[in-house]
Amino acid sequence: EIVLTQSPDTLSLSPGDRATLSCRASQSVTGGFLAWYQQTPGQAPRLLIYAASSRASGVPDRFSASGSGTDFTLTISRLEPEDFAVYYCQQYDNSPGWTFGQGTKVEIK
């Protein structure tokens, strides 16, 4: 099973700041099958990024992502008030199933 470790656990920033979130895999994520999600309290996760760097439909272009193999990054170029949330990375390789990172909380400083 691929273990995903996100860092930092919490990021304290101000609106307008740049946020950089990291996700490291215990083994290579084949095919770049890595996604990023945003979750706000009481809601289901929302898909932001798939295939390591492709933005999902309707996601603002201030969200970007990169990476391959075992190291992946999500960047939010200028934080908007609605961006303060918890972010998860996920690998969705076919076998043996999905795994998620533990999450990074982006909070208002």
Next chain:
Amino acid sequence: QVQLQQSGPGLVKPSQTLSLTCAISGDSVSSSSAAWNWIRQSPSRGLEWLGRTYYRSKWYNDYAASVKSRITINPDTSKNQFSLQLNSVTPEDTAVYFCARGGTGARDWGQGTLVTVSS
């Protein structure tokens, strides 16, 4: 636009079976390009994938090792839905349960159901 609507009880007694259903609109449970997943979320376990069902000329199921002995996910083509059954539950199974459509990432999620295991 795919929508997933979850239903099922929010309280289950220890040792009994947790049963949830996810009704699909905007897609087919028999789609050859999707997989239908159950995920749960709790403070202690975070987001945990439980399993999936999908159709590729025949039906397949994959389950997480942590629940493999207790879980069944079944498609229901007549109602265009799929279900989760988790047997012999304990308080450790208390969580918010989500269904989700898988493809390139999970774009579509159910609303979530808080299931509490308690007597």
